Amino acid sequence: MPRWSNWSGKQQSKIQAQHFVRSEDDAAGLVVACAQQGLRVRTAGAGHSHSQVALPDQVAVDLSGLSGVISTDAEQRTAWVWAGSPIYSLGRPLWEAGLALHNQGDIDRQAIAGATATGTHGTGATLGNLSSRVLAAELITAKGQRLTVTESSEPALFQALRTHLGSLGIVTRLQLQLRNAYRLHQRSWSQGLENLLPEIDSHIAENRHFEFFWYPQTDQAHAKIINETEADCVYPLGDDERLAWSYEVLPSHRPVRHTEMEYSIPAEHGIDCLREIQQLLKTRFSDIAWPVEYRTVAADDVWLSAACQRPTVTISVHQDIGADDEPYFRACEAVFSRWGGRPHWGKVNYLSGSELAAIHPQWSHWWQARDAADPEGIFLNDYMRSLQP
Ligand SMILES: Cc1cc2nc3c(=O)[nH]c(=O)nc-3n(C[C@H](O)[C@H](O)[C@H](O)COP(=O)(O)OP(=O)(O)OC[C@H]3O[C@@H](n4cnc5c(N)ncnc54)[C@H](O)[C@@H]3O)c2cc1C
Structure with a gap:
């Protein structure tokens, strides 16, 4: 029986078949054939989700043949x-x-x-x-x-x-x-977290992009600001300073396999929530060296978006793929939840359907639209079934 695995290797399943789609007609034919056989279909992207959201349990569909x-x-x-x-x-x-x-x-x-x-x-x-x-x-x-x-x-x-x-x-x-199309100028630097904390709000307000990773073992933060510029591009791109087109500057290279939890917190509580995560790492998880990441996202009106109807700070915690991540992640989740957090769908969380319903205002509307489009649940995997109202 073939197996499916996500990027980190932490999510794996045995499947009946994997189908590599190269045309819409083929995708349509596959769905009809699966429906006739009572098989469930899960399409994955690049398998980079840490949660079970992409995990196929019967037929896995790969759409990398439809690209461009x-x-x-x-x-x-x-x-x-x-x-x-x-x-x-x-x-x-x-x-x-x-x-x-x-x-x-x-x-x-x-x-x-x-x-x-x-x-x-x-x-x-x-x-x-x-x-x-x-x-x-x-x-x-x-x-x-x-x-x-x-x-x-x-x-x-x-x-x-x-x-x-x-x-x-x-x-x-x-x-x-x-x-x-636009050009961006990125500048990065390291600084102690205690010194950075009072400056966070002004960095967020004054720059198009601001983020940082805090490394608990050293207490140093690695911060990054990025702004638009009309200046000429400079190649090759550096690590700490970059000046080029947006699609060249924004992505990083993350080769080290890891697992991750991320919650979206109402923006006004971001720093308080971070301080509690900092305390947690110092008191109960002092051996963890993986960084904590802090970013911002604008409010939107998207059903099930973690930023739905509220300006957002996202805080991510990471762990080694060989480690038992659950005690650390559950402790972080308790902190995130106290601050009104919503989990990233592509990262680890332990919330039930009713807990998710309580934090997503459009939860029941999303499920009504989904169930109307697919009453038999051919596109639901076991994880999504476990959340179904
Ligand atoms: C190293 C790393 C860095 C990351 N950085 C960020 C980041 O900066 N910001 C952030 O928000 N997240 C980040 N993530 C999380 C990642 O962006 C999300 O989990 C994203 O959904 C993964 O995309 P994917 O193509 O791998 O989709 P998958 O994980 O394969 O699938 C995600 C969902 O999409 C569905 N799906 C995919 N394609 C189709 C299709 N054609 N039709 C129907 N359903 C489909 C799957 O069924 C699943 O439900 C990161 C993850 C990793 C591993």
Whole structure:
């Protein structure tokens, strides 16, 4: 029996088959065949989620064969892209059309449909997550039909689709809101956390992007600010200083396999929450050397987005893939929850469906739209079934 594994190797399953899709007709035919046999279908992107959200339990679909930019509209600043496109594959062709993503996450290895599925974000208090930039999608439905989903044609399904959690169908194309191509200047430095803490709010307010990693063993923080510039690009790119096009500056290289929990906290509580995580590491988990990451995300109106209706600070904690991460992550989750946190869908959390319902205002609407599109649950894996109201 074939096996499926995520990037970290912490999520693994035995599956009946893996299907590599290279056309929408093939994806549609696969869904019809699976439905006839009573098999459940899970499409994965790059498998970079630490949670079980991508974990297939019967038929795994790989969409990396549907990759690239389909069309661009420079006037409207939009593009249709294939859902299986790794984010790194979009930067150059969009730039050639004079366009760029508004923001990107820490890495650019994810598939665009995988990244939008979970509300993947970068940092920047005025910048929404990738899901908030989805304008439309093409979906293979539970009946094996191709459906174009826009806000006007399918209002509820569209809202659900922006953070689709792999549970509405096979997403084959996405239309994204973009902006004109732009250059960024990045500067990074190290500083003691105690000195940085009083400066955090002004760094957030004064810079397009601000983030830092705090290393508990040394108490040093590695901070980064990034702003737009008209200056000429400088190559090769450095690590601490970069000046180039946005798609070149924003992504980092994260080769060390790890596992991760991340919660979104109302922005006004970010620093207080961080201080409690700092205390936790100093008192109960003093052997952990993995850093804590601090970023910002603008409020949005996306159902199931961790930034839905509130300006957000995200705090991430990491652990070795060989370690038992649960005691540390559960202790962090208790702190995050006290500060009104919402978990990142692509990272570890231990919340039940009813706990998630209590923190996501649109939870029942999302499930109503999902269940109407797929009443038999062909696109639900065991994890999603466990959350179903
Ligand atoms: C090293 C590393 C760095 C990261 N950095 C960041 C970061 O900076 N910011 C951030 O927010 N997150 C970050 N993440 C988390 C990551 O962005 C999310 O987990 C993202 O969802 C992973 O994308 P993926 O393509 O690997 O999707 P997967 O993990 O494979 O899948 C995610 C979801 O999308 C669904 N899916 C994927 N493609 C399709 C499709 N075509 N049709 C239907 N469903 C589909 C899957 O079923 C699943 O539900 C990071 C993760 C790692 C490992």
